[in-house]
Amino acid sequence: MSLINLKPKVTSIIKDSSESTVSRLTKICEVLKDSVAYYDWVGFYFANHEARTLHLQAYAGEATDHTVIPFGKGICGQVAVSNENFVVPDVKAQDNYIACSISVKAEIVVPLFKDGKNIGQIDIDSSTKDPFTKEDEVFLEWMNAEVASIL
Structure with missing residues (x-):
């Protein structure tokens, strides 16, 4: 499915105020994982700035032991520090990969900002080498801006 075609689904989930925020985030993860062939694991991590850690709040895919990640460690931890998107075409080429x-x-x-502050991120793993394009980045930036509206 085209990422553009996912926008109405994501918007509908976000606007469903009868569901909890975590439930909506989980549904977004499930829709992305089920709709994009190369999205094999999708999760939202949120920052605890005092402890300098990221905490997994919602995901779709196999369970992970990485529910808490220190700032600076791995790709997610690096994004918590840099505040910039990080696309890794081949994880084997990364020294600081978990x-x-x-x-x-x-x-x-892709970092998630609320009121100009990096409060978390969406993390997507793929079992396909080098699948992510600029279209993925633009879509995920849009989606994170929408998600920020319910946080």
Whole structure:
């Protein structure tokens, strides 16, 4: 499915105020994972700035041991520090990579801002090497801006 075609689904989930925020985030993860062939694991991490850690709040895909990630560690931890998107075409080429699964070949992490502050991120793993494009980044930036409206 085209990422553009996912916008109405994501918007509908976000606007469903009868569901809790975590439930809506989980549904977004599930829709992305189920709709985009190369999105094999999708999760939202949120920052605890005092402890300098990220905490997994919602995800779709295999369970992970990486529910708390220190700032600076792995791709997610680096995004918590840099406040910039990080696209990894080949995780084997990254020195500071935390392996979540042997099948992961690529990763994209896009920070989530609320009132100008990096409060979290969406993290997507793919078992396909180098699948992410600028279209993925633009879509995920849009989606994170929409998600910020319910946080």
